[in-house]
Amino acid sequence: MLYAILAYHVETEVMSWTPQADATVMMDLAKAHERINQQGRLGPAARLGTTQKARTLRGPGVGTVLDGPFAETKEQLLGFYIVEFDDEDGAIAAARELKKANPSAVYEIRPIGVFLPGQTISRNEAPEVIRPD
Numbered sequence: 001m002l003y004a005i006l007a008y009h010v011e012t013e014v015m016s017w018t019p020q021a022d023a024t025v026m027m028d029l030a031k032a033h034e035r036i037n038q039q040g041r042l043g044p045a046a047r048l049g050t051t052q053k054a055r056t057l058r059g060p061g062v063g064t065v066l067d068g069p070f071a072e073t074k075e076q077l078l079g080f081y082i083v084e085f086d087d088e089d090g091a092i093a094a095a096r097e098l099k100k101a102n103p104s105a106v107y108e109i110r111p112i113g114v115f116l117p118g119q120t121i122s123r124n125e126a127p128e129v130i131r132p133d
Contacts, residue, residue: 002043002112003083003091005098008075009105011051028101036083036094043082051076075106082112 017025036042057063081098085091088109095107 004110005081005095006108007079011076032097032101045081047079
């Protein structure tokens, strides 16, 4: 079964981290990724850009493009992971590994009903840290 682990955080807090603090969290998360993936359980993961750059398409016909995600919450969705486990307990254990590396984040676990495979990204490419302009 595939699960999405959605990573929520207070965006202004994350964007206020120094480059060193951000790199430390990302290194800790890389270690958590390795532990989760010891049996090939970790699929694609992404760190999303800032909500300032988000756009929402809604409405009839071709729709209207609006600025922002319009989240009325303190925390925003800042990234996600796709994992594969036999049951929900495995996905929850993976989210707990991520939480150890980034304790102030909130992780939501959801089953995925449809999976469309994508292209792999070389692990040799350095992850880009996305900061507001």
